[in-house]
Amino acid sequence: MNAATATPHWRALLRPGDVLTLGAALALCVFSAFAFWRGAHADGVEIRARGQLVAHLPLNAPRTLAVDGALGKTVVEIAPGQARIAADPGPRQYCVRQGWLRQAGAVAICAPSEVSIRLTGSRADHDSLAY
Amino acid sequence: MTVLRIEAAPEDLRIARLSAAAIALSLAEAAIPLPLPGVKPGLANIIVLVVLVRWGWRDAAWVSLLRVFAGSLLLGQFLAPGFFLSLTGALASLVTLAAAVHLPARFFGPVTLSILAAFAHLGGQLVLVRLWLVPHEGVLYLIPVLTLAATVTGLVNGLAAAWLLQRQPYPAAPGEHSPAP
Numbered sequence: 001m002n003a004a005t006a007t008p009h010w011r012a013l014l015r016p017g018d019v020l021t022l023g024a025a026l027a028l029c030v031f032s033a034f035a036f037w038r039g040a041h042a043d044g045v046e047i048r049a050r051g052q053l054v055a056h057l058p059l060n061a062p063r064t065l066a067v068d069g070a071l072g073k074t075v076v077e078i079a080p081g082q083a084r085i086a087a088d089p090g091p092r093q094y095c096v097r098q099g100w101l102r103q104a105g106a107v108a109i110c111a112p113s114e115v116s117i118r119l120t121g122s123r124a125d126h127d128s129l130a131y
Numbered sequence: 132m133t134v135l136r137i138e139a140a141p142e143d144l145r146i147a148r149l150s151a152a153a154i155a156l157s158l159a160e161a162a163i164p165l166p167l168p169g170v171k172p173g174l175a176n177i178i179v180l181v182v183l184v185r186w187g188w189r190d191a192a193w194v195s196l197l198r199v200f201a202g203s204l205l206l207g208q209f210l211a212p213g214f215f216l217s218l219t220g221a222l223a224s225l226v227t228l229a230a231a232v233h234l235p236a237r238f239f240g241p242v243t244l245s246i247l248a249a250f251a252h253l254g255g256q257l258v259l260v261r262l263w264l265v266p267h268e269g270v271l272y273l274i275p276v277l278t279l280a281a282t283v284t285g286l287v288n289g290l291a292a293a294w295l296l297q298r299q300p301y302p303a304a305p306g307e308h309s310p311a312p
Contacts, residue, residue: 028250028278
């Protein structure tokens, strides 16, 4: 063994193709993060009032719907891929201020009116993972 | 009285010695606390890569599989889920390496082999986990972390193997033949 090979030459350990492979591996990491960490796509909305399922509507066309809640009319607005509570007679307006819901499993609840909307998706969603 | 004499061929001794090194690395690695289930440095694969480049796929397969069996016996994991994960990963990487050794060596060194093997290892294990251990979509959420871990460990192990191969380009032990060109 001579002196030239006794110390590591980090550049010599990587060949041109290795850099390519490394780049492809990193690209796969980024791609998988986008593919698996994006929230589940929503395709429908379930509207409940006073414990009853009022409607289960698809999210493919815009639509506005008034639901009879405990305090009066609650307005649900549907746009392609999203839904929101547009108006509610409740005192604090939490469900209205939640804005547009876009991910499957997202929920907006107007407690005083006893009205809620929940987005549904093709993929089951979960709150947490445990081992 | 019958005397039973077992003669080990030089190749057997070499494989035994290299497997012992791989097993020792597996045991050392088992003592390291790991941040996430499934994320492991895979240090024994450095030995498998060196064997692959220097002596070919057949010897690498011997070392890799002996490492899986002996390592799991020593750790008390034999036939436990961890053993099957280890075996599936090792088999998937060996299949990938069998194809990857045909890449032109001028451009693709041990680092490429190591990264490809790490991804094959991960892929094989994910399939087993999804089908058998955790039949739930939740496993998919770990994939980005696991692919990043595979990239990092693949790179580091590949650099280590390349360094070992560069430091000691030819086998020095007596009774062994030089690698095929």
